[in-house]
Amino acid sequence: xxxxxxxxxxxxxxxxxxxxxxxxxxxxxxxxxxxxxxxxxxxxxxxxxxxxxxxxxxxxxxxxxxxxxxxxxxxxxxxxxxxxxxxxxxxxxxxxxxxxxxxxxxxxxxxxxxxxxxxxxxxxxxxxxxxxxxxxxxxxxxxxxxxxxxxxxxxxxxxxxxxxxxxxxxxxxxxxxxxxxxxxxxxxxxxxxxxxxxxxxxxxxxxxxxxxxxxxxxxxxxxxxxxxxxxxxxxxxxxxxxxxxxxxxxxxxxxxxxxxxxxxxxxxxxxxxxxxxxxxxxxxxxxxxxxxxxxxxxxxxxxxxxxxxxxxxxxxxxxxxxxxxxxxxxxxxxxxxxxxxxxxxxxxxxxxxxxxxxxxxxxxxxxxxxxxxxxxxxxxxxxxxxxxxxxxxxxxxxxxxxxxxxxxxxxxxxxxxxxxxxxxxxxxxxxxxx
Amino acid sequence: xxxxxxxxxxxxxxxxxxxxxxxxxxxxxxxxxxxxxxxxxxxxxxxxxxxxxxxxxxxxxxxxxxxxxxxxxxxxxxxxxxxxxxxxxxxxxxxxxxxxxxxxxxxxxxxxxxxxxxxxxxxxxxxxxxxxxxxxxxxxxxxxxxxxxxxxxxxxxxxxxxxxxxxxxxxxxxxxxxxxxxxxxxxxxxxxxxxxxxxxxxxxxxxxxxxxxxxxxxxxxxxxxxxxxxxxxxxxxxxxxxxxxxxxxxxxxxxxxxxxxxxxxxxxxxxxxxxxxxxxxxxxxxxxxxxxxxxxxxxxxxxxxxxxxxxxxxxxxxxxxxxxxxxxxxxxxxxxxxxxxxxxxxxxxxxxxxxxxxxxxxxxxxxxxxxxxxx
Numbered sequence: 076x077x078x079x080x081x082x083x084x085x086x087x088x089x090x091x092x093x094x095x096x097x098x099x100x101x102x103x104x105x106x107x108x109x110x111x112x113x114x115x116x117x118x119x120x121x122x123x124x125x126x127x128x129x130x131x132x133x134x135x136x137x138x139x140x141x142x143x144x145x146x147x148x149x150x151x152x153x154x155x156x157x158x159x160x161x162x163x164x165x166x167x168x169x170x171x172x173x174x175x176x177x178x179x180x181x182x183x184x185x186x187x188x189x190x191x192x193x194x195x196x197x198x199x200x201x202x203x204x205x206x207x208x209x210x211x212x213x214x215x216x217x218x219x220x221x222x223x224x225x226x227x228x229x230x231x232x233x234x235x236x237x238x239x240x241x242x243x244x245x246x247x248x249x250x251x252x253x254x255x256x257x258x259x260x261x262x263x264x265x266x267x268x269x270x271x272x273x274x275x276x277x278x279x280x281x282x283x284x285x286x287x288x289x290x291x292x293x294x295x296x297x298x299x300x301x302x303x304x305x306x307x308x309x310x311x312x313x314x315x316x317x318x319x320x321x322x323x324x325x326x327x328x329x330x331x332x333x334x335x336x337x338x339x340x341x342x343x344x345x346x347x348x349x350x351x352x353x354x355x356x357x358x359x360x361x362x363x364x365x366x367x368x369x370x371x372x373x374x375x376x377x378x379x380x381x382x383x384x385x386x387x388x389x390x391x392x393x394x395x396x397x398x399x400x401x402x403x404x405x406x407x408x409x410x411x412x413x414x415x416x417x418x419x420x421x422x423x424x425x426x427x428x429x430x431x432x433x434x435x436x437x438x439x440x441x442x443x444x445x446x447x448x449x450x451x452x453x454x455x456x457x458x459x460x461x462x463x464x465x466x467x468x469x470x471x472x473x474x475x476x477x478x479x480x481x482x483x484x485x486x487x488x489x490x491x492x493x494x495x496x497x498x499x500x501x502x503x504x505x506x507x508x509x
Numbered sequence: 510x511x512x513x514x515x516x517x518x519x520x521x522x523x524x525x526x527x528x529x530x531x532x533x534x535x536x537x538x539x540x541x542x543x544x545x546x547x548x549x550x551x552x553x554x555x556x557x558x559x560x561x562x563x564x565x566x567x568x569x570x571x572x573x574x575x576x577x578x579x580x581x582x583x584x585x586x587x588x589x590x591x592x593x594x595x596x597x598x599x600x601x602x603x604x605x606x607x608x609x610x611x612x613x614x615x616x617x618x619x620x621x622x623x624x625x626x627x628x629x630x631x632x633x634x635x636x637x638x639x640x641x642x643x644x645x646x647x648x649x650x651x652x653x654x655x656x657x658x659x660x661x662x663x664x665x666x667x668x669x670x671x672x673x674x675x676x677x678x679x680x681x682x683x684x685x686x687x688x689x690x691x692x693x694x695x696x697x698x699x700x701x702x703x704x705x706x707x708x709x710x711x712x713x714x715x716x717x718x719x720x721x722x723x724x725x726x727x728x729x730x731x732x733x734x735x736x737x738x739x740x741x742x743x744x745x746x747x748x749x750x751x752x753x754x755x756x757x758x759x760x761x762x763x764x765x766x767x768x769x770x771x772x773x774x775x776x777x778x779x780x781x782x783x784x785x786x787x788x789x790x791x792x793x794x795x796x797x798x799x800x801x802x803x804x805x806x807x808x809x810x811x812x813x814x815x816x817x818x819x820x821x822x823x824x825x826x827x828x829x830x831x832x833x834x835x836x837x838x839x840x841x842x843x844x845x846x847x848x849x850x851x852x853x854x855x856x857x858x859x860x861x862x863x864x865x866x867x868x869x870x871x872x873x874x875x876x877x878x879x880x881x882x883x884x
Binding site for chain 1: 539540571573575679681684702751768769771783785870
């Protein structure tokens with residue numbers, strides 16, 4: 076058994092025995108089921124810029140339709156909610172909705188002696204989250220906060236968006252099959268979020284005098300831009316083997332914006348605030364293994380260093396004091412993925428695949444806002460070469476998160492209860508070869 | 510560009526597309542009435558007087574957002590003070606969890622009590638520990654306690670100033686009450702947190718007694734006499750909830766959504782009631798059209814005095830100076846009689862007005878043939 080065969084066997088065993096990666100807020104699925112470090116489309120500028128080093132050019136447009144449905148049942152007894160407040164601070168609520176996210180990538184490569192050079196440009200949304208929880212229209216109107224649902228103390232409404240612009244370069248020494256690429260990525264992040272908030276972290280609705288106690292903390296369009304980086308390595312070997320390895324640099328956004336606090340009956344407080352939002356470094360390692368002229372197996376593993384999210388903080392910019400300091404205690408994320416391609420004809424390729432991810436959030440810090448549990452994903456898709464210059468592909472993926480029951484929350488207010496979450500992704504990609 | 514893309518992300522589907530900003534301002538609209546505070550004037554129900562306050566005290570402060578702040582105070586007379594008002598006092602502050610016998614005070618200040626028993630305590634800077642606001646940094650505040658002395662064992666008042674760090678939080682509306690730190694001291698959570706107050710419409714007379722203010726004015730409008738409800742048997746009840754009120758105002762039928770929030774008075778006096786008035790077709794998230802507050806006495810009676818009442822129903826505009834005198838009959842019913850005048854859409858004398866209210870779920874159809882008077 077040669078080294079390559081041994082490597083292939085080990086990788087296959089790792090993938091089929093299931094390590095995984097939770098990836099909060101991540102919606103990047105550029106090029107549908109062909110995502111990963113062996114991607115050779117225009118979106119190689121994101122997945123692995125080493126693959127830009129191939130002669131020719133293309134324009135690639137991508138459209139993602141994402142749908143989410145999630146629920147949280149805040150159990151009164153588990154969250155120290157007295158019976159008289161159960162209608163207001165306990166019970167089940169849900170969030171859901173559909174969004175459309177576009178992306179665009181360009182690639183151009185040429186031969187230069189023994190080398191291939193390639194350039195790429197991309198504009199995409201890698202991370203986004205829009206969570207609007209349903210209103211409880213049956214809530215008693217004398218408590219003005221209750222209509223926002225029992226989950227409002229952790230998540231009421233949020234809009235997170237990271238828009239990225241990137242330009243990449245790939246170089247390949249043709250005879251060796253080795254390629255190297257790098258792509259700086261300029262990320263523009265914005266966050267608006269609102270939660271119910273009491274100054275002391277309680278879920279008190281009225282104070283001991285019967286006056287309004289419940290408040291709101293609202294961060295209005297906090298923004299930052301940070302430079303990221305993707306570095307990739309690709310090897311096109313014999314026997315139809317290609318593998319890719321990418322490293323995505325950690326980015327820590329320091330989102331600055333206006334914070335508005337309405338705390339009980341106090342005058343509104345307006346401050347300049349900063350929320351730290353780290354996006355962990357990631358390593359992805361994948362393989363395309365052409366088993367036969369019709370079958371290709373494409374496994375991938377990834378690791379994301381989410382353990383850096385020990386706590387999440389917000390500070391008052393005027394004095395540097397802490398405004399929010401939430402325990403997160405996330406763990407590193409691992410994921411395993413397997414795709415299988417079947418080439419029906421020269422023009423048509425069908426793909427099925429699955430992913431298993433380990434959630435990064437421990438039960439004790441789980442909340443309805445940003446947490447994700449272990450999850451699996453099943454996907455089907457196809458790619459059709461309409462003309463020699465035009466490829467269209469589409470895929471559908473169902474991501475199902477494990478139902479969570481949390482009874483040991485350390486959040487304030489407590490976030491014990493039952494959680495469900497599921498998401499669907501529909502992609503449509505159109506690549507025009509120049 | 511990010512905003513444009515965010516709009517695109519939100520473009521399709523069935524999601525409720527409220528933004529965080531809209532949610533925030535909706536909440537402020539909905540809570541405006543409760544944040545605005547009382548609509549009737551109340552006064553402290555005792556006459557403040559100078560007294561000897563030397564000794565140890567526990568002070569319970571109720572701050573905005575429902576924060577209960579406990580402080581320990583030690584009061585001494587200043588050197589050379591003979592105890593005749595004005596009385597110069599030296600006041601030392603400890604946090605509730607500190608032991609004044611073994612720990613140094615966090616603050617020392619001076620205050621002079623006048624012959625009327627009033628004095629102001631300026632405490633700045635006051636470092637209150639991080640736990641108070643659940644933050645990583647100590648909470649710093651600059652406060653002034655405006656104090657009235659009930660007797661040598663109790664004083665109370667209001668607090669102004671603000672928390673200055675980690676954020677600015679105005680303390681307007683905060684109250685406090687102090688009790689001697691001795692064997693009579695109740696459990697902290699059962700201590701009063703404000704001065705005992707009069708009911709709406711009552712004033713404190715010179716001899717410290719309470720008189721009904723039968724002819725008081727509000728905004729220049731003479732308040733009419735409350736209708737006699739002695740023939741109706743009522744009881745003191747928690748009327749918190751949503752109600753549909755059906756009234757006959759001199760023959761003019763009117764149906765309103767009334768939201769009430771009771772808070773027991775306990776030793777502070779009668780039950781307080783905060784109220785909102787909306788039209789029955791209004792959305793639950795809509796701001797209240799009228800807000801009021803009142804108090805319920807031991808017989809379950811409460812008056813809602815609405816001088817300058819204005820209500821645009823989209824069909825007619827109802828204006829007037831309206832008094833609704835109600836009595837709670839049972840958990841699901843209250844009713845009463847009115848007084849005052851309606852000036853629009855046409856003049857009406859409300860001395861014969863009646864009304865009745867039943868519990869109601871907003872968003873559902875109100876009753877078609879409701880009671881409009883007490884049975």
